[in-house]
Amino acid sequence: xxxLLMPKADDSTMSRRSDIVTALRAIVPGEGVVDxxxxxxxxxxxxxxxxxxxxxxxxxxxxxxxxxxxxxYCHENNVKVVPRGSGTSLSGGALPLEDAVLLVMSRFNQxxxxxxxxxxxxxQPGVTNLGITNAVEHEGFYYAPDPSSQIACSIxxxxxxxxxxxxxxxxxxxxxxxxxxxxVLITGEVVRLGGKHLDSEGYDLLGLMTGSEGLxxxxxxxxxxxxxxxxxxxxxxxxxxxxxxxxxxxxxxxAGGIIPGGxxxxxxxxxxxxxxxxxxxxxxxxxxLLIIELDGPVVEVDHLISMVEAIAYKNGASTCVxxxxxxxxxxxxxxxxxxxxxxxxxxxxxxxMDGTIPRKELPKVLAGMRELSEKYGLRVANVFHAGDGNLxxxxxxxxxxxxxxxxxxxxxxxxxxxxxKVGGVLTGEHGVGVxxxxxxxxxxxxxxxxxxxxxxxAFDDKHLLNPGKVFPQLHRCAELGRMHVHRGQVPFPxxxxx
Amino acid sequence: xxxLLMPKADDSTMSRRSDIVTALRAIVPGEGVVDxxxxxxxxxxxxxxxxxxxxxxxxxxxxxxxxxxxxxYCHENNVKVVPRGSGTSLSGGALPLEDAVLLVMSRFNQxxxxxxxxxxxxxQPGVTNLGITNAVEHEGFYYAPDPSSQIACSIxxxxxxxxxxxxxxxxxxxxxxxxxxxxVLITGEVVRLGGKHLDSEGYDLLGLMTGSEGLxxxxxxxxxxxxxxxxxxxxxxxxxxxxxxxxxxxxxxxAGGIIPGGxxxxxxxxxxxxxxxxxxxxxxxxxxLLIIELDGPVVEVDHLISMVEAIAYKNGASTCVxxxxxxxxxxxxxxxxxxxxxxxxxxxxxxxMDGTIPRKELPKVLAGMRELSEKYGLRVANVFHAGDGNLxxxxxxxxxxxxxxxxxxxxxxxxxxxxxKVGGVLTGEHGVGVxxxxxxxxxxxxxxxxxxxxxxxAFDDKHLLNPGKVFPQLHRCAELGRMHVHRGQVPFPxxxxx
Numbered sequence: 001x002x003x004l005l006m007p008k009a010d011d012s013t014m015s016r017r018s019d020i021v022t023a024l025r026a027i028v029p030g031e032g033v034v035d036x037x038x039x040x041x042x043x044x045x046x047x048x049x050x051x052x053x054x055x056x057x058x059x060x061x062x063x064x065x066x067x068x069x070x071x072x073y074c075h076e077n078n079v080k081v082v083p084r085g086s087g088t089s090l091s092g093g094a095l096p097l098e099d100a101v102l103l104v105m106s107r108f109n110q111x112x113x114x115x116x117x118x119x120x121x122x123x124q125p126g127v128t129n130l131g132i133t134n135a136v137e138h139e140g141f142y143y144a145p146d147p148s149s150q151i152a153c154s155i156x157x158x159x160x161x162x163x164x165x166x167x168x169x170x171x172x173x174x175x176x177x178x179x180x181x182x183x184v185l186i187t188g189e190v191v192r193l194g195g196k197h198l199d200s201e202g203y204d205l206l207g208l209m210t211g212s213e214g215l216x217x218x219x220x221x222x223x224x225x226x227x228x229x230x231x232x233x234x235x236x237x238x239x240x241x242x243x244x245x246x247x248x249x250x251x252x253x254x255a256g257g258i259i260p261g262g263x264x265x266x267x268x269x270x271x272x273x274x275x276x277x278x279x280x281x282x283x284x285x286x287x288x289l290l291i292i293e294l295d296g297p298v299v300e301v302d303h304l305i306s307m308v309e310a311i312a313y314k315n316g317a318s319t320c321v322x323x324x325x326x327x328x329x330x331x332x333x334x335x336x337x338x339x340x341x342x343x344x345x346x347x348x349x350x351x352x353m354d355g356t357i358p359r360k361e362l363p364k365v366l367a368g369m370r371e372l373s374e375k376y377g378l379r380v381a382n383v384f385h386a387g388d389g390n391l392x393x394x395x396x397x398x399x400x401x402x403x404x405x406x407x408x409x410x411x412x413x414x415x416x417x418x419x420x421k422v423g424g425v426l427t428g429e430h431g432v433g434v435x436x437x438x439x440x441x442x443x444x445x446x447x448x449x450x451x452x453x454x455x456x457x458a459f460d461d462k463h464l465l466n467p468g469k470v471f472p473q474l475h476r477c478a479e480l481g482r483m484h485v486h487r488g489q490v491p492f493p494x495x496x497x498x
Numbered sequence: 499x500x501x502l503l504m505p506k507a508d509d510s511t512m513s514r515r516s517d518i519v520t521a522l523r524a525i526v527p528g529e530g531v532v533d534x535x536x537x538x539x540x541x542x543x544x545x546x547x548x549x550x551x552x553x554x555x556x557x558x559x560x561x562x563x564x565x566x567x568x569x570x571y572c573h574e575n576n577v578k579v580v581p582r583g584s585g586t587s588l589s590g591g592a593l594p595l596e597d598a599v600l601l602v603m604s605r606f607n608q609x610x611x612x613x614x615x616x617x618x619x620x621x622q623p624g625v626t627n628l629g630i631t632n633a634v635e636h637e638g639f640y641y642a643p644d645p646s647s648q649i650a651c652s653i654x655x656x657x658x659x660x661x662x663x664x665x666x667x668x669x670x671x672x673x674x675x676x677x678x679x680x681x682v683l684i685t686g687e688v689v690r691l692g693g694k695h696l697d698s699e700g701y702d703l704l705g706l707m708t709g710s711e712g713l714x715x716x717x718x719x720x721x722x723x724x725x726x727x728x729x730x731x732x733x734x735x736x737x738x739x740x741x742x743x744x745x746x747x748x749x750x751x752x753a754g755g756i757i758p759g760g761x762x763x764x765x766x767x768x769x770x771x772x773x774x775x776x777x778x779x780x781x782x783x784x785x786x787l788l789i790i791e792l793d794g795p796v797v798e799v800d801h802l803i804s805m806v807e808a809i810a811y812k813n814g815a816s817t818c819v820x821x822x823x824x825x826x827x828x829x830x831x832x833x834x835x836x837x838x839x840x841x842x843x844x845x846x847x848x849x850x851m852d853g854t855i856p857r858k859e860l861p862k863v864l865a866g867m868r869e870l871s872e873k874y875g876l877r878v879a880n881v882f883h884a885g886d887g888n889l890x891x892x893x894x895x896x897x898x899x900x901x902x903x904x905x906x907x908x909x910x911x912x913x914x915x916x917x918x919k920v921g922g923v924l925t926g927e928h929g930v931g932v933x934x935x936x937x938x939x940x941x942x943x944x945x946x947x948x949x950x951x952x953x954x955x956a957f958d959d960k961h962l963l964n965p966g967k968v969f970p971q972l973h974r975c976a977e978l979g980r981m982h983v984h985r986g987q988v989p990f991p992x993x994x995x996x
Contacts, residue, residue: 117858189945196856207705228755257726300798358694360615447687458952
């Protein structure tokens with residue numbers, strides 16, 4: 001493992017490994033407990049592949065009762081637990097710890113109920129994001145949030161990270177599309193939050209769980225909103241001589257009261273990489289490309305398309321193509337959706353960042369990124385959800401060149417600091433995980449962090465769930481009043497023993 | 499005070515009253531501390547006027563530093579605090595306690611910033627809901643959530659109750675329209691949550707605060723999303739011979755992929771009361787009336803209006819009028835918006851209930867309510883947000899007839915139990931307050947309630963903030979593991995001394 005300080009493993013847990021494995025086998029029979037090194041290798045990282053670590057043991061439960069008993073056992077025996085869905089996290093949220101049970105939820109893969117009159121689906125957390133849409137599309141419905149990893153990522157992971165996607169500008173993040181959860185607390189107790197209705201009393205624990213990165217509990221059932229497919233969708237592909245013009249176009253569209261189904265921007269390096277890879281028909285003589293999708297009733301879409309076209313030309317668009325068929329619309333998106341692997345073809349390695357900024361700061365942040373690119377001597381390709389200000393700069397580096405990963409990480413941290421400086425935040429949809437853990441004090445002061453950790457303690461007072469993630473330091477809950485988070489330092493996150 | 503058990507006042511606090519008043523005067527000078535009985539009388543209830551109680555003392559701070567110092571003083575000296583905005587709560591959330599400081603936020607009435615490019619407004623919590631729209635409408639913007647009390651209710655109160663309104667089907671509740679908060683913890687520490695951006699890392703404390711009913715902290719600044727006014731809005735007024743047909747029409751509109759800006763239903767007693775009061779032109783020969791508003795670009799609205807009209811007639815509408823002018827649209831709404839005072843004209847008193855159900859259960863719940871009405875011998879008028887299943891049954895009673903309030907409360911509790919039974923919840927937008935406190939165990943089991951109280955403890959471990967509201971019993975945080983909430987009982991909520 002390079003470039004990341006992880007908590008020192010707890011010797012007492014390591015020495016009890018065979019007892020722990022035996023106890024888990026008594027709860028989850030058969031193939032459900034994996035402790036052979038080779039078999040565990042497949043779980044040693046998530047999609048933040050720069051960091052790898054074998055877990056203490058892997059457990060794949062199949063029932064809520066098993067999840068409850070595993071967590072109860074771990075709680076009573078002070079064993080740490082890292083929950084994991086499909087392992088597509090880009091921030092290392094599902095990175096195993098050598099002294100923690102890796103609780104893999106992939107066998108929870110059933111769709112339990114589809115209720116069209118109430119427009120909800122009740123699914124197990126291991127169902128993939130796209131699996132929900134696949135199950136309801138024959139009735140004309142779909143599940144709106146669509147992260148790029150939607151073929152593989154699980155809905156439980158989407159809840160943990162509050163995942164977005166190209167359509168979240170209009171249809172919201174995961175938090176806006178989840179109506180109910182069943183979750184198991186570290187004590188083994190099962191809690192139900194929300195349901196099929198829109199409103200709920202009591203504290204908004206549903207919202208709190210969404211985006212909690214596996215630190216508060218383990219989700220065992222998710223009730224999601226399903227939406228009727230819009231009557232039609234059409235896309236515009238608009239090229240601009242400068243990214244400032246593209247940014248102004250985005251602002252004018254929103255200011256015009258138009259909320260596109262998706263509004264994505266790519267810069268020159270991303271455009272070229274994508275075009276070389278999938279031949280989407282992107283113009284190669286522009287600095288910025290917007291893909292703007294309008295969906296809804298046909299008459300509305302036709303009307304909005306012409307409004308957007310006019311706004312684009314007013315802002316100096318050098319090319320503007322409107323999709324005339326479903327095939328053409330899909331082609332426009334193909335390049336955008338393949339942008340990450342496309343960049344992977346032009347660079348041995350890349351770091352995918354995930355900052356969010358107030359929309360109007362786009363030109364300033366793009367200019368700042370160009371300066372940083374020169375400073376670090378590393379290229380950056382930009383692909384982002386322009387409509388909601390969620391940036392995904394891809395920093396290109398070569399892991400075989402000594403110190404390049406380290407340099408890329410520093411570059412990435414500087415980009416995120418820039419995002420915070422203009423009033424934005426460290427992450428949009430990828431989570432904090434281990435990747436942005438050290439940057440939390442850039443965003444939150446000591447009082448803010450203390451309050452978040454107090455909430456963590458209200459769920460998991462022994463800090464057994466996913467320790468070493470999200471928070472730069474852990475603290476005994478009882479000592480919270482005396483806790484200090486040192487701004488600007490990068491403290492070693494040693495986890496206290498209880 | 500009748501029909502409500504409130505916590506026994508803490509004698510030690512009562513005996514220190516003059517010391518407390520002196521200490522508060524040192525923090526908030528001038529008119530900011532009110533302790534004369536007559537002057538405090540105006541604060542003795544909120545809009546749940548059946549319950550009245552004088553506070554220990556009233557404080558009206560003007561700065562964040564004053565709020566911080568008041569709370570710090572109360573925390574250090576174990577004095578309870580009830581926060582209050584405009585006092586329009588319908589569930590008794592702002593009901594004073596005789597041994598608690600009433601912290602009134604009405605002097606926080608400034609709009610601090612309007613940022614059109616980012617489409618946000620930063621306001622103090624005492625600004626009224628309508629005050630935000632008034633400040634931005636000259637630029638073509640508005641603030642979407644629109645509770646009926648919007649002329650008077652404060653945005654801080656909206657955050658505390660997660661208020662909705664007739665437009666929340668399409669535009670969301672307060673939680674969906676608040677992007678950032680500044681709040682003061684009971685310790686006096688100031689925390690900032692969220693900001694001007696859409697996404698945020700860290701736990702969703704913003705969501706947790708929204709709907710927390712004054713039990714977690716005191717909001718001192720709110721950043722809200724402002725929306726561009728739609729190009730046009732038109733409404734249909736549709737009458738049906740039965741409420742089942744109206745319910746089916748609502749379901750078919752949603753199933754058709756149409757999300758109206760508002761979709762409201764009234765039953766016969768509500769229609770007649772409203773028509774007698776404001777002469778909106780409502781048909782008097784129908785059992786149910788729908789007011790359905792479509793907003794957006796003109797071409798879209800025209801298209802959707804004709805779709806909705808067809809769905810209405812298919813479901814047996816006996817009358818369907820489409821607004822031909824802004825005046826006519828406003829007239830359709832005038833009756834709906836005046837429904838509560840209109841009902842007040844036909845009955846000496848009424849209780850306004852607030853349950854939410856899955857949309858498709860509407861006919862079942864309406865039938866159940868008719869049975870209950872006969873059982874209790876009390877009339878009920880129904881006004882509700884049909885699109886999102888949020889019911890507002892108004893139970894008519896006469897407080898001068900002995901036991902009628904008590905009977906009305908039992909009737910209301912039965913309605914809410916019916917909502918929970920069909921998969922719904924106890925409240926949509928009015929909060930739990932004192933009104934539905936005893937019903938929380940109908941909805942939540944012991945594990946659920948314990949977890950909510952653990953979260954409460956993470957913010958306010960001495961239970962000083964708004965005690966006696968929301969939770970049927972309070973418990974020492976340290977004893978939470980041994981806590982019991984007795985299902986079905988109505989325990990006396992004595993607040994433990996610390």
